[in-house]
Amino acid sequence: MKKTLAIGATTVLLTMLGATFYHAIAYVTQAQPASTSAVNLPVKPFEVDPSWIKEGKPNFRAAEFFKSYDGETSSGIFECDGPSTFEWHYQLDESIYVLEGGVDIDYEGKKFSLKQGDTVLFRAGTKALWHVPKGIRKSWTLHDAGKPARGLASLLK
Structure with missing residues (x-):
């Protein structure tokens, strides 16, 4: 029983870490670059x-x-x-x-x-x-x- 719970908890933890890592990579590779000058954006x-x-x-x-x-x-x-x-x-x-x-x-x-x-x-x-x-x-x-x-x-x- 304890071994099953430990495996389950480890699986959940690894899944959460994987999702966090995926979102971090997506942000770094797909986010807009920081502005280096003003942009005029008319409505x-x-x-x-x-x-x-x-x-x-x-x-x-x-x-x-x-x-x-x-x-x-x-x-x-x-x-x-x-x-x-x-x-x-x-x-x-x-x-x-x-x-x-x-x-x-x-x-x-x-x-x-x-x-x-x-x-x-x-x-x-x-x-x-x-x-x-x-x-x-x-x-x-x-x-x-x-x-x-x-x-x-x-x-x-």
Whole structure:
């Protein structure tokens, strides 16, 4: 019995070390190189599903400035003009930091407002109703926790 447990524990430890080593090699060989100068990255227009737009004619613009080597995390800038009201569907976890402007949000049965300097986290698989009175400029970070993590999170709700 003790020998079986020792073999099992050793197997788990070696598997964890192998996975850690694999991720370290992937990071070193696939990560973006460090910047050696400034890069000007203008925001560009993009379209959303027209059924998401509830009022107004929002002008959506964005630019992605970072993507992790494994594609699970990315960051960027988002801008939208108001007045406009739209529904946003979150495919991944998204945290935002409001740089300029503001928004009134209805999310998961709660209503709140965000202004410059505020931050919030939205979970994958949810949606929020955004009302942008004048305009908003925000930084965003998307993170894909993976199907097992999202499945477990939904079970624990």
